[in-house]
Amino acid sequence: MSNRIDTVIFDLGGVLIDWNPKYLYRKIFKTEDEVDWFLNNVCTSEWNDQQDAGRSFEEATKELLTKHPEFEEPITAWYGRWQETIRGPITETVDILRTIKDSKKYRLYALTNWSAETFPWALETFEFLHWFEGIVVSGIEKSRKPFPEFFQILFDRYSVDPSSSIFIDDNIKNIEGANDIGLPNIHFHNPQQLKANLKELGVLT
Template sequence: MPQKIETVIFDLGGVLIDWNPRYLYRKILKDEEQVNWFLQNICTSEWNDEQDAGRSFEEATRELIRKHPGWEEAITAWYGRWQETISGPIQETVEILEAIKKSNGYRLYALTNWSAETFPWALDNFKFLHWFEGIVVSGVEKTRKPFPEFYQILFDRYKIDPSKAIFIDDNIKNIEGARKIGLPAIQFQNPQQLRAHLTQIGLLN
């Protein structure tokens, strides 16, 4: 961990915002087994990563329907009903963010893998996103975590010294990517674990 933390960097989906495509596909598909199969074989995380890195929804949907025409309705729902993949804020983590903000001792930023086409909706619907001094969005930058250049955009744009920062993300690949470039990181498991860790390193009382 850094000796003196000046900057706290949050991931969004899975840390502050409860995003899960299962919330949508449990409404569309017949059972959990079919949901799992669909997300492992049709609308996969690898496919979604490309939209996070800047590919348009239109292109992504068209290509997938061409490969899997029998699943057109479910594929189209991924973006047609995208808001149903979000259940709301992870309130306990929002409270941790608020406590850090009120301490006035830290700079707050977000680094998120998120499509440029849907992120404006998040900004309109989650007021806590406006607590950050800056947010770097993968779909806007056309690159994403865990690639080093994406973290570097944040460092360069906001003059952040990674050795004096801490990064919070739920995805182990993103944690490993951060650590490889000298950015200390905590893998988020749940708000209680995060609060305990931040208290242990002196960031929270």
């Protein structure tokens, strides 16, 4: 990385916000095996990706109810009770974000795969989302990570130079997408690891 880092780009869900559909489905199903089966076969991550890319909840729910009418309650719960998939902020990562913000040395952006229908709630709920200079939301843009054009929206809209940026995401597919376009990155596992990586890069002292 030849250029000094001047921009830090955060993912939201799984990095700053504790989102996991299992939090909801553990209340609906009796065993972890049932939860896993449902999320691997009915409300799958691939299905959810389409809502992140702009498909409406109504259309998505209708599709699954046609295929799996026997699972009407858990299917409709995905969006009827979606707030129960979010536990709250990942406070240690928010503390890292605050430290970077307070240093006044870096531009801060967020790049998130998130439905346009639920993101307004997040903006109202999490004060730290207002610390970013800009947030690019997949459901609004009708594109998503890991596609190159979604990253490019951020670069173009905010005049971000990827070579002097660092991108933080918990999803390996998104990290691979960043690698494909030459965007330096950190694969997030936990706040302690992120803090150590950012210290190595000189972003945190």
